[in-house]
Amino acid sequence: MTSSALPPALALALILTAPLFGALAAMVTGRRGPAIALATVIATVAGILTLLVIIAGDGAFTLAIGGWEAPLGIQLRADGLAAGFIATTALVMGAILAIAGKPFGSGAQERRSAYTFWPLALLLWGALNAIFLSGDLFNLYVGLELLTLVAVALVGIEGKRETLAAALRYMMFALMGSLLYLLGAALLYAAHGTLDIALLATRVGNAPGDIVAAAAITAGLAAKTALFPFHAWLPPAHSGAPAPASAMLSGLVPKASFYILLRFWFEAAPDIAGTSVLMLLGGLGAFAMIYGSLLALHQDRLKLIIAYSTVAQLGYLFFVFPLAGGESAAQPWAAGAWSGAVFHALSHAMAKASMFLCAGLIIEAIGHDRLPGMKGIVRALPMTVFAFALAAITLMGLPPSGGFTAKYLMMTASFAAGQPFWALMLILAGLLAAAYLYRPLALAFALPDEDAPAPKAVSRARQAAPLVLALAAILLGILSAGPFAFIQIGRPGAAVEGLE
């Protein structure tokens, strides 16, 4: 599809290897973490820009690793969806790494967490990129395991009793999820002699093996995405880690397993989806949304509110399955629902990461994240509170944010499909998000208590990082036509309607 094979290969090689090289370098040198991270960002972003240009110009493409075509080898698949997730990840990682230089910088002596944070963060990035580009279910398994082990390590990086418990709880869910996924992959290979997603699409049918495999893969990935009832691990894990780690864990990590679910249900096994299964997934999502929101309302710590909000927000990602899968897949509204979910995943990644980074800065300033202590914090941290408010707009789904575009697309699809229940749930989700995010915001803008200790100053440069992310989430809404068209590139059965 491209005139020369060199630029696409170079772009993919940079995206796939730069974070891994960075991680290995950081593992050796120890105290150069921030500098290596900067170099990694530059190299990876160069690759991503090349990739975006290629995809926008010449369309989606695949690259057979080692020149071995499927089913023998592994195919890398670069389409609009992959590039969208990769670009968003790079933006979020860039902001996180920029802000992490202070808490995880090293002095004269190498420190434990300052050492391990950098290779872990870069490995997390490398794992995400590997997942987003992979077109092979077993290769995805290896990527997912890399991601999981790194994420568990990041949860436990504080080394306190509660965070270790959270890491262990997370690990137990994640291990079970991996095994289920692996079981499904094994059954699919046994039946069809390949794990390449494109080849599977033509081979997977409705045999018992395929159904058990699909069930296992879905359950496994749902556990990793913290879909209700597998959600219990998420809030303590995401809220217990240091802010930069939380931002990665909440904003990016669950998106990987959701992304594989999307690939699986819409590309590898589109024909297997029965209405009842898709309804169940959507229903669990609705349940997660309500449950997570209600618990978020009851939290008194900022990071816990944000973490429970993730349970809720991940919940309505799953509305995509009843709206765009199965019988709906051939319908005109499917593209809108699918794109809406992708928009939601991307804007949530930016907004949620921004919020956790804000929470981290607030903790830096006042020493804790208990709500009452946040009174009047806007005076000390105006940019941070502004970023938080912008991110909140996205999470509530108010215009003109990316979250609004997502909700608009999904609601339109929901009415078109004659399933208004999902639209109702989306409205409810927005209201609940407004409710649980109102409290911290209201307190931040309130008059500070007379006797409250003065917050510590936080540099403007560092406050800029979450602001950039929150602004990006808003921009995604304002400029939604471009990204909307872009993520459709290479989508099987891509349709044009949805955004008019």
Next chain:
Amino acid sequence: MIASLFDLTLCLLILAAAGAAVFGRAAFMAVVFFIVYGILIAIAWLRLGAIDVALAEAAIGAGLTGVLLLAALARITRRIDAPEPSTGPDRTTLATALASLVIASAIAFAFLTLPEPQGLQERVAENLADAGAENPVTAVLLNFRGWDTLLESIVLLAALLGIWTLARDEAWGGRAGPRHVTRPGGVLAQFGRVLPPIGLLVGIYLVWAGSKQPGGAFQGGTVLAAVWIVTIMAGLMQAPRVADRALRAALVIGPVIFLALAVAGVVAGAFLVFPPVHAGWLILAVEAVLTLSIAVTLAMLVFGPPEEEEKP
């Protein structure tokens, strides 16, 4: 007929060992049963025509995992002796048993109704000449699906980083794990002297032979790691400091060279290619450095995070 008898007996033993590992009352007993189970599973792999997997299982499943479990158990039980919560056969365990039975039956049903096998034996055989390894499994691991293997070697490092993260801050930079003491000249110390030369030989042989017959970087690396572990447990050597540059270089050298090779493919407009002309020695070279990194990483996984406070 006799073959079936053997298979049936082996399956029953495997199930018995697994059942005891799951149901056994004492944790130590469960761990011992798990070690036994690993040995039996390795034999099962031989019956399934998978000698490479049997090697990996014998080295990892029966060997390293057992050591990890025993060491962890010793350190946990030293700290806790409180009776753990009962899990008698109440309603939840009954429901769990039922659910497990249903799931296992569903999987068995799915297995029994699998369509005609369409494996990749032929396709692998057709391309073996260009793959640089005569052993088809090695060809798949290093070449056809080399990206999996590259990521997997990094998974090991991720686990190690995770383990190092669990060190106490004061101990950071110090020697990995506790310091092992033994009586000089005792049985253990003697054994620790005799075993390593043999193990070194076997490990290197496995890597070298891996391109032609069963074996390879992971199996050989595991054996080498085991040798190092024995030497340290026998008190003949001390584990390296986690801050040691040489150690860290050894940990990453394999993945780094593999990654570099992957990037070099860009020149040909591809990713991770072994040019058929050079594939033979390239694969051997990659395997050699991978073995070193894998061996060091596996051993460090067993040693654990640094524990003693670093003396300035």
Next chain:
Amino acid sequence: MSDLFTIVMTASGLVFFAAGTLGLIRFPDTHSRLHALTKADNLGLGLIALGLAVQVPGLADLFKLVLIWALAILAAGATAQLVARIAAPADLGEEPQSPPDETGDGETRRT
């Protein structure tokens, strides 16, 4: 001829293994079990390896057989001594070091 040799040797190898297992099951205390075990099963393995030695196709495989047996003896010798020290406190007048296996979780204790 060589087949006959193999059959006799491997069969007697199995007999020793069986004897070792019988001892493991029937002998009353840890120490005597240990004793029965290490002698019998290493002898059994040696006989089987010897029986197969006339069947292997190459010198390398013969060498491997020898190495396997040597390793087994070496490992069994060392571990038997080490375990015996732990398992036989009575002879040394020390308090028991190898606890009766109660490290467990007592998970079924109440049932």
Next chain:
Amino acid sequence: MSSWYLLLATGLLLTIGGALWRVWRGPDQADRMMAAQLVGTGGVATILLLAAATGEWAMLDVALVLALLAALAAIAFVKSVRGAGHGDPEDEAQNDAARADEAPR
């Protein structure tokens, strides 16, 4: 011959079954561990017979690895008795002095 080897191997599996019984009964940790050692040796012998039965002599490598690593678990076990898994299993009460400064906190 192949059937003969398999028959013998089946017999070996039965002796392994006997060892499993001892692992279950205990009563000491040492009993369990030594019974596991028997399974290891029996497993090595079984693999030798399987190699002979199938003519796949590459299986000997598996036996070699198993024999080489058989001692690993046993050493980890004897070490686990003292000092949270890193003490000296041969350390008797009278020569504790060397241990004093190595003792775990």
Next chain:
Amino acid sequence: MIAPSASLLYGLCGAALIGLGLYGFVVHRRLIRRVLAFNVIGSGIFLLFGASSYRDPAAGADPVPQAMIITGIVVALSATALALALIVAYARLAQSGALPEDAAPGADDEDRP
């Protein structure tokens, strides 16, 4: 009666192992037992996978699943090592081998006698 083939037997054995492990994983509260159960499930899946790729002994075992299984074994070992290290570190701080929600009331407070 048709003689059961090796692949059939080991495949069913794998399925049974998955069931056994699942039960153990859910029922046990001590984390180390869960890690054990995790490994039993894992090897059950591998056995099922390996058996399914050996259904036609004339064609030989498919090398691709073998390579995947070796990868899987190494990945499982990495996960096991990290999980065990976490459990040890947690036990050091909490004096418990189970997660707080699974520990018996008061079990956390009991020290070694």
